[in-house]
Amino acid sequence: MDLRFSDEDRDFRARARQWLAANVPSTPRPAGGHSASQFDRDWQRKLYEHGWAGVAWPKEFGGMGLSGLQQVIWYEELSRAHAPAAHVSTTYVAQMHAGPTVIARGTEEQKAFHLPRILSGESLWCQGFSEPGAGSDLAALRTSGRIEGDHLVVNGAKMWTTDAMYADWMELLIRTDPDSQRHKGLTWLAFDMKSPGIDIKPIRTMLMDDHVNMVFFDEVRVPLSAVVGELGGGWSTAMATLSFERGLGFIADQLELFEKVGRAIELASELKDADGRPAIEDVEIARRLATIKAETMAIRAMTLADIAETDRTGIPGPKGSMMKLKVTATHKALSRLVSDILGWQFFEFDGNRNNNLWTHDFLWSWVFSIAGGSSEIQREITADRVLELPRSR
Amino acid sequence: MYLAPEGEELEIATAAADFIADALPIARLHEGGGSDMGAELRASLGEMGWFALALDEDRGGSGLSAVEHALFFREVGRQCGPLDILVQALGVQCAQDLTLRAELVAGESGVALLMPDSDRHRLIGGTEARYGLFVTPQGAALHDLSVAKIEPRPALDPANSLAIVSGLGPAIATRDGAQIWQLGQVGTAAMLLGLAEAALDLIVEYAKVRETFGKPIGAWQAVRHTCADMAVSNEGARSQLWYAATALKEARGDASAHLDAAKHLANEAAQFATDSNIQLHGGIGVTDEHDAHLLMKHAALLARLFGSRNDLLARLLHAELED
Numbered sequence: 001m002d003l004r005f006s007d008e009d010r011d012f013r014a015r016a017r018q019w020l021a022a023n024v025p026s027t028p029r030p031a032g033g034h035s036a037s038q039f040d041r042d043w044q045r046k047l048y049e050h051g052w053a054g055v056a057w058p059k060e061f062g063g064m065g066l067s068g069l070q071q072v073i074w075y076e077e078l079s080r081a082h083a084p085a086a087h088v089s090t091t092y093v094a095q096m097h098a099g100p101t102v103i104a105r106g107t108e109e110q111k112a113f114h115l116p117r118i119l120s121g122e123s124l125w126c127q128g129f130s131e132p133g134a135g136s137d138l139a140a141l142r143t144s145g146r147i148e149g150d151h152l153v154v155n156g157a158k159m160w161t162t163d164a165m166y167a168d169w170m171e172l173l174i175r176t177d178p179d180s181q182r183h184k185g186l187t188w189l190a191f192d193m194k195s196p197g198i199d200i201k202p203i204r205t206m207l208m209d210d211h212v213n214m215v216f217f218d219e220v221r222v223p224l225s226a227v228v229g230e231l232g233g234g235w236s237t238a239m240a241t242l243s244f245e246r247g248l249g250f251i252a253d254q255l256e257l258f259e260k261v262g263r264a265i266e267l268a269s270e271l272k273d274a275d276g277r278p279a280i281e282d283v284e285i286a287r288r289l290a291t292i293k294a295e296t297m298a299i300r301a302m303t304l305a306d307i308a309e310t311d312r313t314g315i316p317g318p319k320g321s322m323m324k325l326k327v328t329a330t331h332k333a334l335s336r337l338v339s340d341i342l343g344w345q346f347f348e349f350d351g352n353r354n355n356n357l358w359t360h361d362f363l364w365s366w367v368f369s370i371a372g373g374s375s376e377i378q379r380e381i382t383a384d385r386v387l388e389l390p391r392s393r
Numbered sequence: 394m395y396l397a398p399e400g401e402e403l404e405i406a407t408a409a410a411d412f413i414a415d416a417l418p419i420a421r422l423h424e425g426g427g428s429d430m431g432a433e434l435r436a437s438l439g440e441m442g443w444f445a446l447a448l449d450e451d452r453g454g455s456g457l458s459a460v461e462h463a464l465f466f467r468e469v470g471r472q473c474g475p476l477d478i479l480v481q482a483l484g485v486q487c488a489q490d491l492t493l494r495a496e497l498v499a500g501e502s503g504v505a506l507l508m509p510d511s512d513r514h515r516l517i518g519g520t521e522a523r524y525g526l527f528v529t530p531q532g533a534a535l536h537d538l539s540v541a542k543i544e545p546r547p548a549l550d551p552a553n554s555l556a557i558v559s560g561l562g563p564a565i566a567t568r569d570g571a572q573i574w575q576l577g578q579v580g581t582a583a584m585l586l587g588l589a590e591a592a593l594d595l596i597v598e599y600a601k602v603r604e605t606f607g608k609p610i611g612a613w614q615a616v617r618h619t620c621a622d623m624a625v626s627n628e629g630a631r632s633q634l635w636y637a638a639t640a641l642k643e644a645r646g647d648a649s650a651h652l653d654a655a656k657h658l659a660n661e662a663a664q665f666a667t668d669s670n671i672q673l674h675g676g677i678g679v680t681d682e683h684d685a686h687l688l689m690k691h692a693a694l695l696a697r698l699f700g701s702r703n704d705l706l707a708r709l710l711h712a713e714l715e716d
């Protein structure tokens with residue numbers, strides 16, 4: 001065992017820190033709307049122009065070809081520099097799983113077209129997997145595609161599509177064989193969001209925002225050249241997408257938590273309770289903070305252990321689900337605790353995360369433990385793949 | 394950067410697992426095997442050099458680090474091994490005098506743990522001990538027990554004896570600094586991790602074979618999901634222990650903070666896993682003949698040592714951490 005980063009890694013950290021210190025935008029990301037997605041595109045463009053785009057992507061596809069550990073370093077430095085966070089950006093789907101799916105399963109033409117656009121921030125993507133009747137049970141999806149010549153004609157509805165209104169492309173998973181059941185007969189499309197016949201309807205959430213949407217498809221024509229992977233082999237392509245999402249998809253959240261606990265401790269030292277005492281002098285608050293600090297240390301150690309192992313073997317292990325369970329639970333405990341520290345400030349919320357990040361975080365903690373595979377589903381995956389218990393389904 | 398046992402570390406872990414499973418299998422506690430090491434086992438552990446694993450070479454030890462120390466005590470924990478194995482290894486670190494140190498390294502005489510308890514001391518693992526070791530984060534002291542009054546008490550945890558000591562004489566050896574305390578933290582955290590892993594292994598195996606309502610209990614989500622939660626907390630405790638032991642080995646400035654976190658997480662993981670293991674076994678889980686209660690009782694004791702929950706958390710709150 002060894003905690004020392006190599007000279008190369010330390011040098012990478014120093015370069016990243018220096019560049020970020022000079023280049024992090026001085027204005028905060030707008031809380032929502034097109035100005036937010038424009039901000040995300042601009043930041044992505046800047047990363048691209050200075051050679052910091054595609055941290056997880058192989059060099060041959062224009063990425064940086066970083067090792068897993070260097071990616072950890074990159075996300076730690078982003079968080080430390082208060083740089084625009086990768087996981088709250090409208091570039092997230094494109095960078096973290098659409099691009100990698102195209103790299104893994106796309107044709108040469110698809111790679112040549114999509115990858116440079118993703119890296120430069122020109123293309124934003126959204127994920128069109130879930131439907132009103134298919135969430136945890138994704139294989140129950142019913143949005144259909146009928147083959148007509150060299151086109152597919154799509155009908156149906158997707159639900160929970162985050163940032164659909166800003167996206168240029170969608171990872172669209174549909175049923176192309178009408179007689180098929182479950183995992184068979186599905187197809188994964190790189191879908192152009194400018195296609196005629198789609199209708200996007202925002203869903204207002206308890207966070208008082210409108211980032212998630214219903215997307216309706218009415219006789220929408222898609223060329224067969226948009227199929228990524230095999231026609232009818234969409235389940236396999238979708239599993240590749242989810243493996244990227246579940247592998248390093250939450251790495252930014254994992255590492256940011258470490259930074260957040262530090263801020264919560266500062267906050268508890270500054271803010272006074274109704275009796276005029278700093279919150280941190282309350283023994284219960286102090287212990288809860290320290291408990292959460294210990295959990296975030298464990299999350300960092302788990303992240304490093306898992307990534308160093310993957311760097312060595314080249315094969316990601318089955319531990320992503322365990323990681324997500326721990327990160328979401330710790331995130332929830334932290335935001336619940338800060339809600340106690342904040343006193344009345346906690347209740348002042350207008351839906352703008354920039355005005356009250358902690359309350360936004362508190363509300364978001366449920367999204368975190370439901371979206372991208374709920375905690376119950378993560379426990380199922382852990383029981384199946386890590387513990388190899390008898391199947392429940 | 395690598396955070397799992399590798400190379401020679403793995404060899405030591407395997408050798409320890411084999412030796413411990415053979416010399417003190419958990420089954421001993423069902424076969425009327427007494428608490429503590431006993432003179433015979435102590436001598437054979439001494440002969441193998443296990444007490445001197447982390448002792449410097451120029452002091453007669455193997456010159457290995459906190460990492461190997463952790464790997465060894467994880468195996469001890471898995472078999473519900475008695476605490477005095479660890480205390481012997483700590484006593485070795487405290488003994489300055491050559492003859493005394495050699496006596497302890499060889500396991501010729503035993504060392505038990507002294508814990509302050511109002512105006513007297515508790516002695517854990519002292520049925521055959523000649524010395525008592527008192528450890529704080531500031532330093533450690535060895536006392537000769539032959540002059541003290543020792544009153545045996547009944548012990549909840551069958552792995553270790555329990556007694557009350559009064560009239561403790563002056564220390565015969567002392568060592569300043571945090572080192573012994575830190576090795577105590579690594580050792581108890583590793584034993585707790587071993588207990589937590591043993592508890593999870595037991596329930597996962599049982600969940601595959603015990604059937605209710607026509608299917609194995611491992612197919613019921615209330616059982617599966619609790620097992621998954623145990624796996625997650627064990628994974629966190631294990632990763633943090635590897636991190637902390639390596640930080641100690643590399644003499645990093647933030648080692649003590651990582652050790653406090655590691656001990657805390659091991660306390661929590663072991664208590665959660667050993668508790669849930671009993672529950673998910675159903676009635677068989679509360680029987681004397683099952684291992685489940687042995688794991689739970691041992692974990693309850695170890696969780697009190699080398700930093701109770703409140704001490705650990707208080708120190709951790711403001712501790713600074715490095716990259």
Ligand SMILES: Cc1cc2nc3c(=O)[nH]c(=O)nc-3n(C[C@H](O)[C@H](O)[C@H](O)COP(=O)(O)OP(=O)(O)OC[C@H]3O[C@@H](n4cnc5c(N)ncnc54)[C@H](O)[C@@H]3O)c2cc1C
Nearest residue numbers: 127128129130135136160161162367370371372373374376
């Ligand atoms: C804010 C937000 C953003 C999202 N963004 C996207 C997006 O961009 N693209 C996209 O495709 N999807 C997105 N999702 C959808 C998300 O992936 C689903 O909400 C999630 O997978 C859960 O599915 P569901 O909502 O249908 O809940 P259901 O599947 O109906 O589950 C209901 C409850 O039952 C539990 N449950 C379900 N099955 C089991 C089981 N087998 N065992 C035990 N418990 C079970 C669940 O954990 C949950 O608690 C988003 C969701 C949210 C809330």
